Amino acid sequence: MSATTSAPAWVRRPAQQNWVVRLFDWKPFLIVICLAPAIGLLMTFLTYPLGLGIWLAFTDTTIGRSGVWVGLENFEYLLEDPLWWNAVFYSVFYTGIATFGKFALGLWLALLLNNHLPFKSFLRAVILLPWIVPTVLSAIAFWWLYDPQFSIFSYLFVDVLGWRTTNIDFIGSAWPARFSLIGANIWRGIPFVAISLLAGLQTISPSLYEAALLDGSTGWQRFRYITFPMLLPILAIVMTFSIIFTFTDFQLVYAITRGGPVNSTHLLATLAFQRGIPGGQLGEGAAIAVSMIPFLVFATLFSYFALARRKWQQGEAND
Amino acid sequence: MAIITRRRALQLGAAGATALAAAERAAAQSRIPAADVPAPNLPIESGATLRMLRPVRFVQPDEEVFRANAAKFTQATGVQVRIDFVGWEDINQQTAVTANTGAGPDLIMGFSDAPHIYADKLIEVTDIAEYLGRKYGGWLPLARKYGIRHGTQNWIGLPFGASSGPLVYRKSAMTEVGFQRAPDDHAGFLDLCRKLKAANKPAGFALGNAVGDGNGFANWLVWSHGGYLVDEDGKVAINSRETVAALNYLRELYPTFVPGTIAWGDISNNRAYSASECWLTANGVSLYFSLKNDPATRPIAEDSEHQLLPKGVLTQHPMSGLTLNAMVFRHSRFPNAARAFLAFMMEAEQYDPWLIANLGYWAQPLAAYKDSAVWTSDPKVAIFRDSMNNEFWNGYKGPISEASGQANAEYVMVQMCASVASGQATPEAAAREAERRARRIFRR
Numbered sequence: 001m002s003a004t005t006s007a008p009a010w011v012r013r014p015a016q017q018n019w020v021v022r023l024f025d026w027k028p029f030l031i032v033i034c035l036a037p038a039i040g041l042l043m044t045f046l047t048y049p050l051g052l053g054i055w056l057a058f059t060d061t062t063i064g065r066s067g068v069w070v071g072l073e074n075f076e077y078l079l080e081d082p083l084w085w086n087a088v089f090y091s092v093f094y095t096g097i098a099t100f101g102k103f104a105l106g107l108w109l110a111l112l113l114n115n116h117l118p119f120k121s122f123l124r125a126v127i128l129l130p131w132i133v134p135t136v137l138s139a140i141a142f143w144w145l146y147d148p149q150f151s152i153f154s155y156l157f158v159d160v161l162g163w164r165t166t167n168i169d170f171i172g173s174a175w176p177a178r179f180s181l182i183g184a185n186i187w188r189g190i191p192f193v194a195i196s197l198l199a200g201l202q203t204i205s206p207s208l209y210e211a212a213l214l215d216g217s218t219g220w221q222r223f224r225y226i227t228f229p230m231l232l233p234i235l236a237i238v239m240t241f242s243i244i245f246t247f248t249d250f251q252l253v254y255a256i257t258r259g260g261p262v263n264s265t266h267l268l269a270t271l272a273f274q275r276g277i278p279g280g281q282l283g284e285g286a287a288i289a290v291s292m293i294p295f296l297v298f299a300t301l302f303s304y305f306a307l308a309r310r311k312w313q314q315g316e317a318n319d
Numbered sequence: 320m321a322i323i324t325r326r327r328a329l330q331l332g333a334a335g336a337t338a339l340a341a342a343e344r345a346a347a348q349s350r351i352p353a354a355d356v357p358a359p360n361l362p363i364e365s366g367a368t369l370r371m372l373r374p375v376r377f378v379q380p381d382e383e384v385f386r387a388n389a390a391k392f393t394q395a396t397g398v399q400v401r402i403d404f405v406g407w408e409d410i411n412q413q414t415a416v417t418a419n420t421g422a423g424p425d426l427i428m429g430f431s432d433a434p435h436i437y438a439d440k441l442i443e444v445t446d447i448a449e450y451l452g453r454k455y456g457g458w459l460p461l462a463r464k465y466g467i468r469h470g471t472q473n474w475i476g477l478p479f480g481a482s483s484g485p486l487v488y489r490k491s492a493m494t495e496v497g498f499q500r501a502p503d504d505h506a507g508f509l510d511l512c513r514k515l516k517a518a519n520k521p522a523g524f525a526l527g528n529a530v531g532d533g534n535g536f537a538n539w540l541v542w543s544h545g546g547y548l549v550d551e552d553g554k555v556a557i558n559s560r561e562t563v564a565a566l567n568y569l570r571e572l573y574p575t576f577v578p579g580t581i582a583w584g585d586i587s588n589n590r591a592y593s594a595s596e597c598w599l600t601a602n603g604v605s606l607y608f609s610l611k612n613d614p615a616t617r618p619i620a621e622d623s624e625h626q627l628l629p630k631g632v633l634t635q636h637p638m639s640g641l642t643l644n645a646m647v648f649r650h651s652r653f654p655n656a657a658r659a660f661l662a663f664m665m666e667a668e669q670y671d672p673w674l675i676a677n678l679g680y681w682a683q684p685l686a687a688y689k690d691s692a693v694w695t696s697d698p699k700v701a702i703f704r705d706s707m708n709n710e711f712w713n714g715y716k717g718p719i720s721e722a723s724g725q726a727n728a729e730y731v732m733v734q735m736c737a738s739v740a741s742g743q744a745t746p747e748a749a750a751r752e753a754e755r756r757a758r759r760i761f762r763r
Contacts, residue, residue, distance in 0.1 A: 063415045064436045064721050077759065082752075148579020149591045171582040173741060258528040261581040262738045277412075278530075278728040280721060 056286035063280040074287035083263050084288065087271040091295070094182055094267060095246045101186040102242060103235075106193025111227075113194065114201045124195070131191035139255035142184040146170035146256060171257050174264035181265055184252050189245070193238055200234035201227070236303050243299045248292065268292045349675070349692040351667040356454040358662070359446040367653035368399040369660055372413060373428035374643070375404045377605065380676035388669040395663070398656050417648060425651035426661070431465055431713065432724040434476030434646040438468055441475050441646045442654050447662040448474035455667070455687035459707040462684030465642045469718035477661050480674070480681030481640035483706035484535045486626045487592070487606055488599040489619070492520040501599070503630045505543070505568055512575035515598060522599035523576045523591055525583040526737040528730050531641065532585050534713065535601055537732035539638060541565045542711060543631025548726060548757060549717035555761055557735070558754035566739045566746030573740035581737050593619065601628060604679050604703050625702045639713050640706045643681065682706035722761045731756050 023029055057074055061067030078084040113124055130138060145151055147170075154167035171177040208226050217225075250269040253259065259266035259274060266274070268288055276285020371389075376382040382404060389400040403424070405413055410429055417423040418437040427433070434441055448466060452458045458466065462478040486501055493500065496514035512522045525532035541547065546561035573580075577597045580587075589606050591597035593616055610620035627636040647657040663669060665685070674683055675693040679700035683691065684707050694704040714723025726732070735753035738744040744752065 062721060063412070064418070066419070083756075147587075148582050149577070149587070149594065149596045167578060169579065172579045173581070174743070177582070257582065258584065260528045260737070261741060262734050262743060274729065279725045280728065281725065 053286050054290055056283050057290040058287075059283045061282040061286075063277075063282060067283050070283070074284050075291070077284070078287060078291060083266065083271065084291070086263060087266040087268050087288070088291075088295075090178060090265060091247055091267045091269075091292075093178070094185070094249070095243055095299070098182045098185040098189065098246050099239065099242055101182070102189040102193050102246075103239065105186065106190045107197055107231075109190060109194040110197035110201055111223075113198050124198070127194055128191045130188050131195075135188065135251040136255055138188055139184070139252045142180075142187075142252070143256045146180050148172055171261065171265075173261060177257055177261055177265050181253055181256060184256065185246060185249060188252070189242060192245075193242060196234065196238040197231060200231050200238075204230045240300050240303045243303060244296055247296060247299065268295075349667075349671045350690055351671055352456065352687050352690065353667055354454050354456075356450060359450050359658075361446075361655040361659045361662075363396055363398060363656045363659055364653045367656035368401070369426060369651075369653060369656055370401045370403070370424040371426040371428065371660075372403050372405050372410065372417075372424045373645075374407050374410050374430070377680040378608075378676070378678060380678075381673070381680070384673045384676040385664075388664055388673060389660075391669065392660055392663045396656070396659065398653075398660070400660060421648075421650040423650075424648070425653060425657045426645060426647050428479060428643055428645040431642045431644055432719045432721070434465075434644055435468070435719045436721045436724065437646070438475050440649055442649050442651070442658075443473050443475060444477050444647060444658055444661065445472075445474045447658050447665075448477060451662060451665050451685060455665075455685035457686045459684055459686060460710050461640060461642065461707040461712060464712050465644050465719065466684075469720075476644040476646050477665070478684040478707070479643040479645055479665070480677070480683060481642040481706045482603050482681055483638055483640035483703065483709075484532065484601045484603050485638065485702055486599065486628060487602050487623055488522075488626070489520070489595075489622050490624050491622050492518065492598040493624075495520070500624075501626050501629060505629070505631050508629050509568070509572055509575070512572060512599070516575040520598040521575060521577040523580050523583070523588055523597035524600055525585070525588055526573075526581045526733060526740055527583040527587070528733065529583060529585040529587070530728065530730075532583070532588055532602065533730060533733040534727055535638070537736045538711070538713070538715070539601070539628045540569055540736060541732060542637035542715065543629060543633060544568065545632050547716050548714060548732060548753075549723070549761060551716050553717040553720065553722070553761060555754055555757040557732075557757055558750045562735075562750045562753075563746045566736065566749055569736055569740055570746070581741050595619065604700060607699060608678065608680075620699075623699065625699060627702065627705075635710055637711050638709060639711045639715070640682070640709075642684075642707070679703045717761075722763070725760050726757060729756070729760070731760070 056067075058069060058071060059067035060070045060073070109127065113120070113127065117123060145153065148167060151168060151170060153170075154164075157164045158167060169176055170180045204227065208230070209222060212222050212226055247267075248269050249267060250273065253265055253267050253270045254273065257265045259270050263271075268291065272285045272288035272292075274285075275281050275288060279285070373385070376385075386402060389402055393399055407430075410427070411433065413423075414427050414429045414433050414437065417427060418440040421440070444466075448458070458478075461481055465478050466474045466476045468475045488501065492515060493511075496511065496518050498511050498514075501511055502508050515522050524536040526536065527533060541557075541562055544561045544565035546557065546559050546565055548555070548557050550556045577591060583591075588597060588600040588602060589609065592600050592602070592606060593610060604625075607620055607623060607625070610616040610623065628638045630636055645661055647654060647661070651657050664673075667687075670683070670685075671688065671691050674681065674688060674691050675696070677693070679693055679697070682703050682705070683689070686708075689704055694701050712719065713727045714720070717723060731753050735749045738752070739746050739749045
């Protein structure tokens, strides 16, 4: 009985499933449904905000009302706005000095950690701490360290050691404030660079060093002709990321100085926020944010083409 | 929305508890004179419910009494009222979203300029404002400025109170350098600051990017010399002889400050004053209460006095205040209920206990409440009674607008002063730069 009823079912079932099965076997359909969630997420959370930001830059939207298309008016104003030029200058300066500092110290730290040390893994974990701590928390810590009245450094030098009679002026005038912020940024950025470069160091084959030792090389020569060239590809990637993070930094500056004293420490990101949200000029704020794009593209291209040879990036063998 | 759990309630400090008790006690004592005026006829829509946003409290009893008052309204009218308390930084954005989308709360109690920015999205509250004004001795000047739409007699906002930042100083330091109180003229005030500096008990006023304190000081400096950012029609007028005089005065005054005030944020002067690093500054009443409520700093509170900012060349004390300003949105389906609710909250039976619960953090917009018991609860707080009884506002002398709010938020006046104080710019150049920025902001 069951055999007789199941026999026609066996015929029918493939016919019923057919369109579903065929649909799922059809490559274009599969591609679409597999990509749809990812594309949906990207469109919603990346393309749309970016597109909206660029659109806003060409309007005079404020928080109070939606704006009208004003073309390049926002950008024309920025070009004659000394505050914007000031922010461009400081963004480039901040990125340049901080990146240099982070890479000099980070590479040094990576070389140290690459040696055989007691508690090696523990040390490597500890090194990451400044990077793991949420930026705002470390920013607030630095805010206290740099406070005009309550800085621990001022306390140390004035009240404990008696080397100075006045408090140290960390963030009260333009240049000290600029360098103080760069110092905080370097402190925070070193671990990322150090750990990434450490990973790079460990991929260098020990046989290269052995060969160099047999040839009677000095330590400097081994660094200059083996370590450094072998590190360049990873250096390029890490530097690209680091430049982007530093150039678009916001939290450190906003938490410590809010762009002060007298706008001398505004980065493009903090200026964009200041104009757009507290100031309410969404269009102008967006224009400032958009004006960062050429700098970022340039920085990315620079570190790619100047620091790395193309073959490495494409994953081919060393030459 | 703030939900108070039992545990949270138990955690409340003794200050809060005693304040609440004091508020209840004092409520019976206040005698608020009220004229016999018929209430406007506002038939409440059937099935009405209301939702309101307001900024979070300064002190816990603020929220408790406000909620209790709203519950009384529900009892009296059957209208359910839901009140959400929003962080101070968020209320402007939430107001913008509400206004632009035409959805959300029926009422928002925002800050100062909000009703003027969204005037087209609001219904007028002229009827209840006129009723309350007649009943309670009239609206004070700052309340009229923030309530009435520029160039009309129509009320678009209903101010609930204001908080101002007068001088706060250490009595002992003042006596030590031979002053009874801070002089009202510029020369005398400079003399005082110099002597305080010489006594190593310096003054300090925020010149950093501090929205409240920085603008408060910069506005005082310019206003007290007869200058102003924009004129009555909203035309930029900052680049004036008076402004340059003010900035020249600052060049002499600034060296007497405790070092570092150019980097000061809103909290910095509170900390410096509490640590006896700064002996004369300007701040809201919060500083005094934080000193008073901490046993460690209580002696500082006892040594502290408040005084209105010096008049300078004017006949009035040039100071403004942060104003709570309620508005009713056009999209509300229950405009009568909303207005009835606002009027109800401003009636003496509700408003006076709320005022008392706030300990002086907020000062009344209606003249009759000057007799509230809160102003006799602590003699050092009495000065805040007149916070709304002044003729100055942020953006003085122009219309209150989006632009005046932006100039405030972008520190145009503060940075003009700071650039002179730090020696980065001459007074003339700083005034020109402020003019350039203000022109851009006020271009519409």
